[in-house]
Amino acid sequence: MASGFRFSKRSEHALAGVHDDLVRVARRALELTEVDFVVTEGRRTEARQRSLVAAGASRTMRSRHLTGHALDVAAWVDGGVRWDWPLYPRIAAAFKAAAAELGVAIRWGGDWPRFRDGPHFELDRRSYP
């Protein structure tokens, strides 16, 4: 069943510079998801990453965002962004289904045992070094 959701201009802009395989997964996830989402950030400059680390919003200068191997989403409900945790595993389920279908290995930040990062998806380093 198709969700009928479409990416906004903001999402399309955020997808610029992101690895094609991850973009394909995100597009398919949007078709499969029950919870609409926007792409808030894809590829990051080193300067931006440095400022995020300085602000404590990121912990590493080895971020997959720097190489276009990661993107962040935000749940979109009733015309606004929502950060309620329970929405994110539902979005992740769509990403995982899309990735399996397309044969693309991804990791969800929400599965990380420490510093769980629900909005974050990235290509698996083992397949995409």
Ligand SMILES: [Zn+2]
């Ligand atoms: Zn991220």
